[in-house]
Amino acid sequence: MGKKAKRALREVPFKVTNPERIPAKRYYDEGFFELEKEHLWPHVWQMACRLEEIPEVGDWVEYKNLDKSVIVVNSKKGIRAFHNACRHRGVQLASGHGSCKTQGFICPFHGWRWNSEGENTFVFGRQIFSEENLDQAELNLVPCRVELWGGCAFINHDNDAPPLIDCIKPATECLDPRNVDKLKVEWWVSSVLPTNWKLAMEAFMEGYHVMRTHPQLHSIPLPGMSSRYGPDAGNTFPPTRAFNKSTDIVDVSIKYMEVLSDGMGGMVHANDIAVAESMRDIELPEDPKEAFNQFFFKLNHEITTRARAKGIDMPDLNDLAMNKPAPPVQFMFPHYFLLPQYGNMSSYRIRPLTPETCLFELWSLVLYPEDEKRPRPVAPVPGRHDNPEYPEIPKQDYSNLPLQQLGLHATGFEYMRLSKDIEGMISNYQRTVDGFLEGRSNEELVKAQQISSSGLDVPIQDIGF
Numbered sequence: 506m507g508k509k510a511k512r513a514l515r516e517v518p519f520k521v522t523n524p525e526r527i528p529a530k531r532y533y534d535e536g537f538f539e540l541e542k543e544h545l546w547p548h549v550w551q552m553a554c555r556l557e558e559i560p561e562v563g564d565w566v567e568y569k570n571l572d573k574s575v576i577v578v579n580s581k582k583g584i585r586a587f588h589n590a591c592r593h594r595g596v597q598l599a600s601g602h603g604s605c606k607t608q609g610f611i612c613p614f615h616g617w618r619w620n621s622e623g624e625n626t627f628v629f630g631r632q633i634f635s636e637e638n639l640d641q642a643e644l645n646l647v648p649c650r651v652e653l654w655g656g657c658a659f660i661n662h663d664n665d666a667p668p669l670i671d672c673i674k675p676a677t678e679c680l681d682p683r684n685v686d687k688l689k690v691e692w693w694v695s696s697v698l699p700t701n702w703k704l705a706m707e708a709f710m711e712g713y714h715v716m717r718t719h720p721q722l723h724s725i726p727l728p729g730m731s732s733r734y735g736p737d738a739g740n741t742f743p744p745t746r747a748f749n750k751s752t753d754i755v756d757v758s759i760k761y762m763e764v765l766s767d768g769m770g771g772m773v774h775a776n777d778i779a780v781a782e783s784m785r786d787i788e789l790p791e792d793p794k795e796a797f798n799q800f801f802f803k804l805n806h807e808i809t810t811r812a813r814a815k816g817i818d819m820p821d822l823n824d825l826a827m828n829k830p831a832p833p834v835q836f837m838f839p840h841y842f843l844l845p846q847y848g849n850m851s852s853y854r855i856r857p858l859t860p861e862t863c864l865f866e867l868w869s870l871v872l873y874p875e876d877e878k879r880p881r882p883v884a885p886v887p888g889r890h891d892n893p894e895y896p897e898i899p900k901q902d903y904s905n906l907p908l909q910q911l912g913l914h915a916t917g918f919e920y921m922r923l924s925k926d927i928e929g930m931i932s933n934y935q936r937t938v939d940g941f942l943e944g945r946s947n948e949e950l951v952k953a954q955q956i957s958s959s960g961l962d963v964p965i966q967d968i969g970f
């Protein structure tokens with residue numbers, strides 16, 4: 506047991522005591538939000554920026570969450586991060602993004618300066634300060650822990666936190682073979698949602714909502730698709746015998762790809778659909794299930810081969826499908842997740858703003874030819890969550906969330922009731938949050954974070970406490 510485990514644990518209000526029931530007040534109580542601010546966020550790895558936001562030496566970007574701001578810099582000595590406060594009287598030094606290559610960071614108040622390594626290079630009127638206040642080590646910017654994975658810089662305010670990879674391991678094992686570090690931004694949008702940050706995360710932790718929230722996905726009958734929902738599933742999943750010819754299989758498969766692509770933007774790319782379209786005349790076996798499997802085997806092969814011919818470092822999609830299958834959504838505790846499809850991915854990051862609002866970002870990430878120069882992505886201005894321009898699928902998800910946030914306040918609604926088989930991720934996640942709030946040991950928290958950094962539709966699991 507670690508040192509922390511021997512100490513008495515802190516009391517947590519609205520703690521999850523029954524793993525199948527999540528108290529509603531966790532999503533709006535101000536005191537609970539303050540506890541997260543103090544005991545969760547400063548101790549977890551947070552995805553602070555994509556490395557392509559700071560491609561050149563000197564490039565920097567600010568990462569803000571709640572009351573803390575960190576500058577992530579591409580310095581001469583590699584990627585560094587610094588707490589965003591002048592060493593004189595605390596003014597924030599940087600906001601947004603920029604380059605410190607020529608001038609470094611200059612405090613707007615009295616003009617003290619730092620270079621990209623965070624070393625103080627100038628104090629105006631040094632002679633008016635005592636020696637004690639001019640100690641060079643103390644004048645340098647305070648470093649923040651930063652570690653890299655998946656084409657991103659992650660920061661952690663806790664110098665005793667376990668390494669990033671230990672905390673999100675299942676994600677790295679699943680996504681590294683998919684060349685996640687080589688993905689580049691195709692587009693990036695953000696919105697402010699009138700929703701607690703955990704509620705927003707949880708909207709993506711189960712596929713149970715697809716039937717009602719995304720009927721366009723649920724109603725396409727894919728052969729051999731088993732459903733876990735018992736007899737109810739038959740209404741919208743016609744049995745395999747509905748397919749008469751192998752051409753039906755090709756039609757329905759391409760239709761499904763189109764619905765995903767139109768609905769999600771980045772998830773299935775137009776390039777992948779173009780490859781599928783060019784395969785309409787291929788020979789397939791009579792048996793619909795066999796035909797379906799063969800179609801996707803050939804599609805994976807074609808996407809891989811054609812991408813490689815263009816100079817894209819595309820992994821072998823069939824090899825991955827057989828040997829390292831990925832869940833449709835891969836979470837990284839606490840606020841980042843990726844949805845891998847055909848070598849591309851959608852990517853989401855959620856940050857709390859207030860107990861009942863959050864900043865919700867969505868990226869389309871694509872593997873481009875190795876020599877293709879991509880523009881430096883810049884954080885978008887957050888738009889309305891009900892922007893009619895958004896792709897269909899997130900728009901449908903966003904439409905439920907504000908209603909859920911309101912419903913949680915209803916008299917008599919004390920807790921959510923979860924499916925133990927399908928909505929377990931929500932429970933695993935919430936109990937991991939409790940582990941941070943009550944001050945559990947690093948060993949316990951690493952195990953819980955690994956279990957919570959999994960895919961969707963997982964059962965309630967023993968997270969170790």
Ligand code: FES
Nearest residue numbers: 591593594612615
């Ligand atoms: S507060 Fe920054 S130089 Fe004075």
Ligand SMILES: [Fe+2]
Nearest residue numbers: 708718719902
């Ligand atoms: Fe959804």
